[in-house]
Amino acid sequence: MASRHTRLQNKGRILFCLFCAGLWEAVSGQLRYSVPEEMQKGSFVGNVAEDLSLDIKELADRRVRIVSRGRTQYFALNLKSGHLYCTDRVDREQICGAIETCLLHFEILVEDIMKVFRVEVEITDINDNAPRFPRDQLELRISEVTAVGTRYSLEEAQDPDVGTNSLRGYHLSSNQHFSLDVQTAADGDKHAELVLEKALDREEQAEHELILTATDGAEPARSGTAHIRVVVLDANDNAPVFNQSLYEARVPENVPVGSVLLRVNATDADEAGNSEVTYSLRKVKDKASGLFRVDSKTGEVSTAGQLDHEEAALYEMEVQAKDAGDLSARSRVLITVTDVNDHVPEITVTSAIKSVSEDSPPGTVIALMNLHDRDSGRNGEVSCSVPAQLPFRLQKSFDNYYSLVTEGALDRERVSGYNVTVTATDGGTPPLSSSAAIFVQVTDINDNAPIFEQPSYTVHLPENNPRGPSVLSVRATDPDWGENGRVTYSVLEGEVREPPLSSSVSINSETGAVYALRSFDYEQERELRLEVQAEDGGSPPLRSTVWVSVLVVDENDNRPQILHPAAPSDGSTGVELAPRWSEAGYLVSKVVAVDADSGQNAWLSYQLLKATDAGLFSVGLHSGEVRTARSFGDKDAPKQSVVVLVKDNGQPPLSATATVRVAVAESISELLWDLSSPSGPAEPPSGLRLYLVVAVASVSCLFFSFVLVLVVLRLRRWRKSQVFESSSSSVSVSGVPVSQFVGLDGVRAFLRSYSHEVSLTAGSRKSQCAQSELNYSTTLSNRPSDEKTQGLLITENWRDPEGSESFTRPVPSRRKPNCNAISYAAGVSKSRTDVLRLLFERHKPWFTF
Numbered sequence: 026m027a028s029r030h031t032r033l034q035n036k037g038r039i040l041f042c043l044f045c046a047g048l049w050e051a052v053s054g055q056l057r058y059s060v061p062e063e064m065q066k067g068s069f070v071g072n073v074a075e076d077l078s079l080d081i082k083e084l085a086d087r088r089v090r091i092v093s094r095g096r097t098q099y100f101a102l103n104l105k106s107g108h109l110y111c112t113d114r115v116d117r118e119q120i121c122g123a124i125e126t127c128l129l130h131f132e133i134l135v136e137d138i139m140k141v142f143r144v145e146v147e148i149t150d151i152n153d154n155a156p157r158f159p160r161d162q163l164e165l166r167i168s169e170v171t172a173v174g175t176r177y178s179l180e181e182a183q184d185p186d187v188g189t190n191s192l193r194g195y196h197l198s199s200n201q202h203f204s205l206d207v208q209t210a211a212d213g214d215k216h217a218e219l220v221l222e223k224a225l226d227r228e229e230q231a232e233h234e235l236i237l238t239a240t241d242g243a244e245p246a247r248s249g250t251a252h253i254r255v256v257v258l259d260a261n262d263n264a265p266v267f268n269q270s271l272y273e274a275r276v277p278e279n280v281p282v283g284s285v286l287l288r289v290n291a292t293d294a295d296e297a298g299n300s301e302v303t304y305s306l307r308k309v310k311d312k313a314s315g316l317f318r319v320d321s322k323t324g325e326v327s328t329a330g331q332l333d334h335e336e337a338a339l340y341e342m343e344v345q346a347k348d349a350g351d352l353s354a355r356s357r358v359l360i361t362v363t364d365v366n367d368h369v370p371e372i373t374v375t376s377a378i379k380s381v382s383e384d385s386p387p388g389t390v391i392a393l394m395n396l397h398d399r400d401s402g403r404n405g406e407v408s409c410s411v412p413a414q415l416p417f418r419l420q421k422s423f424d425n426y427y428s429l430v431t432e433g434a435l436d437r438e439r440v441s442g443y444n445v446t447v448t449a450t451d452g453g454t455p456p457l458s459s460s461a462a463i464f465v466q467v468t469d470i471n472d473n474a475p476i477f478e479q480p481s482y483t484v485h486l487p488e489n490n491p492r493g494p495s496v497l498s499v500r501a502t503d504p505d506w507g508e509n510g511r512v513t514y515s516v517l518e519g520e521v522r523e524p525p526l527s528s529s530v531s532i533n534s535e536t537g538a539v540y541a542l543r544s545f546d547y548e549q550e551r552e553l554r555l556e557v558q559a560e561d562g563g564s565p566p567l568r569s570t571v572w573v574s575v576l577v578v579d580e581n582d583n584r585p586q587i588l589h590p591a592a593p594s595d596g597s598t599g600v601e602l603a604p605r606w607s608e609a610g611y612l613v614s615k616v617v618a619v620d621a622d623s624g625q626n627a628w629l630s631y632q633l634l635k636a637t638d639a640g641l642f643s644v645g646l647h648s649g650e651v652r653t654a655r656s657f658g659d660k661d662a663p664k665q666s667v668v669v670l671v672k673d674n675g676q677p678p679l680s681a682t683a684t685v686r687v688a689v690a691e692s693i694s695e696l697l698w699d700l701s702s703p704s705g706p707a708e709p710p711s712g713l714r715l716y717l718v719v720a721v722a723s724v725s726c727l728f729f730s731f732v733l734v735l736v737v738l739r740l741r742r743w744r745k746s747q748v749f750e751s752s753s754s755s756v757s758v759s760g761v762p763v764s765q766f767v768g769l770d771g772v773r774a775f776l777r778s779y780s781h782e783v784s785l786t787a788g789s790r791k792s793q794c795a796q797s798e799l800n801y802s803t804t805l806s807n808r809p810s811d812e813k814t815q816g817l818l819i820t821e822n823w824r825d826p827e828g829s830e831s832f833t834r835p836v837p838s839r840r841k842p843n844c845n846a847i848s849y850a851a852g853v854s855k856s857r858t859d860v861l862r863l864l865f866e867r868h869k870p871w872f873t874f
Contacts, residue, residue, distance in 0.1 A: 074107025261350025291346030366453025471563025581675020
């Protein structure tokens with residue numbers, strides 16, 4: 026039944042405590058809760074979100090958290106529910122000791138607005154401790170002559186609980202000789218004294234066993250007991266007496282261990298062994314029990330441990346003097362511990378941001394700090410500062426809270442981060458200081474565009490370069506950080522061009538390396554200008570451009586090209602005519618060549634490579650003129666071949682050859698004969714060669730006879746055509762297709778040198794021929810058929826060297842010959858056009874080399 030009653034009382038007490046825990050007040054930003062001690066871990070303390078009018082869903086976003094000092098954190102905040110709950114067992118006696126009102130202080134920080142709310146939690150006492158005597162066994166030695174009414178002080182029981190749960194009274198077991206008298210002191214402490222009610226008789230009973238019970242005031246009450254053993258002695262009728270009722274001492278907290286603080290003195294009027302007094306400390310609290318000791322013989326009170334003003338500034342205890350007959354006396358001892366400046370200020374960074382943007386305005390809060398010094402008085406007065414050269418300052422919030430704020434503009438490109446050292450100094454002598462380092466990272470904004478290392482780039486690229494290799498690298502730097510400083514490169518197309526710029530070059534977007542995508546030809550493109558853009562990765566991005574000039578450098582990759590003498594399309598070679606009477610230095614021909622390269626690669630030089638007669642001709646080194654080195658002799662071959670080497674000045678040099686065919690003759694008949702004759706001296710044929718020549722000549726005669734018949738038939742039909750009627754029209758030699766008469770230029774040149782006029786009569790086999798003056802005319806004049814003119818040509822009979830046919834060929838004359846009729850092997854008269862045509866058609870093989 027009693028246990029059930031006890032459980033009901035406990036439940037009621039817990040409900041009452043929970044009701045008290047729900048009470049709170051918000052005065053000047055302060056919350057107050059009350060909870061009983063010894064609550065289980067996780068027990069509800071209060072609804073902080075409701076009391077602070079905070080939205081539960083925003084607790085995490087607003088970074089609400091608890092800020093407290095001390096090693097043990099007794100409370101925590103549930104961000105999901107907003108409830109304040111216990112994180113550890115709370116022992117009021119351990120935290121506050123004998124203090125009546127036990128309060129725990131901490132702050133709740135709303136970090137996004139940098140606001141702090143002070144919270145007080147009162148820890149109410151529960152009866153979790155029973156009164157306890159310092160010793161379970163007490164022994165009193167009382168003389169048998171002790172007078173009735175003599176009082177004996179008993180050791181007091183200690184109950185760390187407070188209020189009604191603390192010690193309330195003592196009870197003594199029933200006996201015949203003793204009673205218990207409980208005295209209440211001014212401070213509320215209760216002292217139990219054993220009173221002798223009946224004289225003792227050692228002979229009747231030498232020892233008495235008593236039980237002393239101490240109880241508290243709780244319901245149900247808790248108690249503690251001590252066994253008292255009373256030993257009856259012979260007479261000792263005087264108790265010790267102290268010379269002072271109160272002993273006091275003031276000592277600094279840094280006094281060395283073992284230092285004597287004071288000395289107590291008590292005397293006993295008895296003699297011999299009954300006057301010997303021993304000292305002991307009584308009524309010593311738990312915290313002071315290990316800090317002080319008293320010499321039992323001398324009464325010197327000294328320190329047994331290190332004193333700390335911050336732990337306790339005042340210690341109160343009693344010294345008991347006891348004689349050999351166990352008569353005793355007590356005296357109070359007060360020890361005041363004075364403060365010394367032995368604690369450095371503590372800097373607690375309650376909230377701090379890791380980074381701040383470089384465009385943050387002055388006054389931006391970086392960190393919130395709390396300064397605390399455990400010393401008191403001036404030793405606990407703290408001031409703080411930051412280095413003056415930094416763009417930060419301290420701003421006091423309230424009490425000992427300071428805010429670190431920006432004071433000036435920040436520039437990440439100049440300083441990317443600050444180690445801000447906050448120094449706290451107290452007012453002691455000498456002053457003590459401490460510091461805390463707060464690293465502030467300055468975050469970047471995209472306020473710098475990329476900058477190229479050069480205002481422009483120029484690279485020389487040899488032509489015929491391979492496709493793919495890098496030709497140069499451009500580089501731009503951006504002092505910004507991260508993506509804002511990451512530079513990418515691109516080539517701007519610009520105006521439309523052929524081929525597109527993207528097909529010529531490309532650029533590595535990360536490294537800026539420019540690559541050639543095709544092979545360049547100096548003769549087609551000498552310079553390529555492109556605009557390269559550098560863009561950072563910011564938002565929005567910043568850009569800059571630079572011009573890159575790719576200069577194509579010429580290489581000797583083109584051979585000289587021969588313009589004159591030009592190679593005919595049908596494989597034959599033109600002939601240059603030289604009169605046999607030409608003197609040394611006579612200009613025979615000029616080799617004209619060009620080189621598509623430039624500079625020294627296009628500088629051409631000419632030299633004689635080989636010739637039929639190496640000593641007959643010379644070639645101008647730079648002009649390419651082929652001149653006679655001496656006069657022609659009778660033994661010189663009528664057909665000369667001169668090979669001219671044309672070489673450029675490149676490294677290595679490239680060259681080409683031009684072959685100049687030179688015909689040496691006195692007249693056109695000699696020209697025709699020379700052109701039809703094989704060059705070089707004839708060798709006497711051997712027997713086999715003779716047979717071969719005869720066979721070839723026979724076949725050639727048959728072939729030419731067949732061709733001649735076809736030509737005659739063709740000419741007869743042609744004469745009947747309309748072409749015959751237009752025989753009086755004007756025809757120039759240049760009207761004959763060059764493709765049909767290879768070597769015609771040489772004949773033309775020879776004819777120009779004499780510039781004769783030919784007059785032929787259309788209807789007769791005879792014409793008048795007259796030699797005109799030498800005038801270097803370049804045309805052949807046509808006359809009417811009835812006009813008498815002087816002719817240039819006279820005829821002579823000439824037989825084909827191969828014997829296939831005979832015909833009449835014109836022979837130039839230096840004198841005025843009689844005009845003879847020009848006869849033809851076909852036996853018919855022709856017009857002037859037909860004469861030239863037939864002449865070149867019949868002798869085309871001899872005009873061709």
